[in-house]
Amino acid sequence: MHDMQKELSTDELMGRFLNQLKDEDQLTEKQKRIMEAAVKLFSEKGFHAASTSEIAKEAGVAEGTIFRHFKTKKDILISLVAPIMLRFASPLLLKDVRKLMGSDLPLDDLLKQLYQNRLQIIEKNWSQIRLIIQEMQFHEELRGAVVENLFGVGRKLAEAFVSSKIQSGEIRNFPPLTVTRALVSMMVGYVFFKFVIFPDEGMNLDDEQEIEIMVDIILNGIRNKE
Amino acid sequence: MHDMQKELSTDELMGRFLNQLKDEDQLTEKQKRIMEAAVKLFSEKGFHAASTSEIAKEAGVAEGTIFRHFKTKKDILISLVAPIMLRFASPLLLKDVRKLMGSDLPLDDLLKQLYQNRLQIIEKNWSQIRLIIQEMQFHEELRGAVVENLFGVGRKLAEAFVSSKIQSGEIRNFPPLTVTRALVSMMVGYVFFKFVIFPDEGMNLDDEQEIEIMVDIILNGIRNKE
DNA sequence: GTCTATAAGTTGATAGAC
DNA sequence: GTCTATCAACTTATAGAC
Known part of the structure; x- marks a missing residue:
């Protein structure tokens, strides 16, 4: 059970996460190459x-070199997470x-731009996002x-955004968390169809049109009220 | 490269899929036990x-027994897919x-029941659904x-449902596929939060309340129009 | 001389054969 | 139901760079 060796606690991982900004420049060329190769292969084939x-x-290095820089294979995975997350959080x-x-x-314009913006980032980083979602399931x-x-x-x-819009009267008075989840769910669902179900072909409609309609639906609903 | 052996084509798999109904009863006790054990472990730890x-x-059988019933390990995975899918399709x-x-x-009542109904089925079969989504990524x-x-x-x-509701004037005139995707996205997003992000704790609100609001949002939107 | 990369091991578990 | 060839993660002895 090679997975059962000393695990990094969440706290230790968060520590790494927070310290990663300065660490990122301290990585040697070889470490970077190994990590790049690992992201590629992990996300292609799974951990x-x-x-x-x-x-x-x-990575173009000897196998032993990997273990000079990373204690275990799982250590490579863990080391990838912080920089990837940073690229999203910061x-x-x-x-x-x-x-x-x-x-x-x-x-409407605000939501459209928000969706468009998030979608582009997800698209650009999809293999890494997928890797994290995948391995989240198995590494607590x-x-x-x-x-x-x-x-x-x-x-x-x-939630802060939604709450403020509720208070300003622009958004109906629902629990902010639920509205937030609805907004995010639309994106999650779209991403699911676009990248998980139809990763190759691409969808019939282009993102801009789809997002336009999605925002219309979220804002005005699908019920016909004439 | 044990993944590169002779792959089953989609057609062959669909063939199995369609023939599975009658095959399901022909499975021996041991085969069933192996398949049950495989679903459990594949979905817990990954393939x-x-x-x-x-x-x-x-499964409580000798290891050799597995290979008397299934040519390869991947063959076990493939054999699981058809029955699982059937349980959803039929x-x-x-x-x-x-x-x-x-x-x-x-x-509104129709959508609420639809969501509730789907959610229960997803919840009951989550480990299997997750397994299929997981391995879809790696097995074309x-x-x-x-x-x-x-x-x-x-x-x-x-789409047929949405189209009919558009024609009857109950639903606004959007592309049916987009409306369908919006409806399904809500569920996908909800499932993602409930089972992928917070698989342990459970969410703050109960499903019935959440679904009620989700349906309200989908039908009427979140914009305040007083 | 230290520090780092390497490639040839070692060990254990794995899929699959008999 | 046991056996085995293979391949996995990981180690270490060695040699090169600064």
Whole structure:
């Protein structure tokens, strides 16, 4: 049971997560190559199906080199999570989203841009997002870190936004968390269809049109009230 | 590269799928036990992380017995897909959903029941659904079969329903596929939060309340129009 | 001389054969 | 139901770079 060795606790992982910004520059060329190769293979074949020898070959290093830099194979996985999450928590959630949410755009334009923006980021980073969602299922500490950091941050931002719009009277008076989840669910569902169900073909309609209608539905519902 | 052996084509898999109804009774006690053990371990640990020896132990058979009934480990996985999908395509999608869609319930009650109904089925079969979604990513034939059969059937049903409601004037005139995807996205998103993000704790609100609001949002939107 | 990369092991478990 | 060849993660002895 090679998975049962000393596990990193969620706290330790969060520590890494928070310290990663400065650490990122301290990575050697080889470490970066190994991590890049690992992201590629883990997300292509899954964590268990990708062997360290493959990773070594892909990275262009000897297999032993991997274990000079990472205690275990799982350690490579863990080391990938923090930088990936950072790329979502810091420049993205905090900058673009805050800016959009602070703007005084009409609600429809704001939502459209928000969806478009998130979708692009998800598309660009899909293999890594998929990897994290995949492995979350099997590594408790990993899920803990994602939920605490990424989801915690996102949820607070979104709920604050929704609450303010409820108070300003723009949004009906529902529980903010439920409205937030509805907004996010639309995106999750769209992503699910686009990337999980039809990863190859692409969908019939283009994203912009689809998002336009999605926002219309979320804002006005599907019921005909003439 | 044990994944690269002779793959079952989508057609062969669909063949199995269609023939499974009669085959299901022809399974021996041992085969059933092996398959049950495999579903359990594959969905708990993932396909690659679950070993055939564990499966044998869990099923209470000798390891060799597995390979008397299934050519390869992957063959076990493939054999699981058809019965699982059937349990979704036949009794559920076709019976409950058709009945609900054919009823003349008001749209909100109809949607609430539909969501409630689907959610219960997903909850009851979550480990199997998760397994299929997981392994779809890595086994092309499997995804082909799921998309063709499950998704194809579901989509046709849902689109027909939405189209009829658009023609009757109950639903606004959007592309039926987009409306369908919006309806399903809500459920997908809800399931994602409930089972993937917070599989342990359970959510703050109970499903009935959440679904009630979700249906309200989908039907009437979140914009305040007083 | 230390520090790092490497490739040839070692061990154990795995899928699959007999 | 036992057996085995294979391949996994991981180790270590060695050699090269600074």
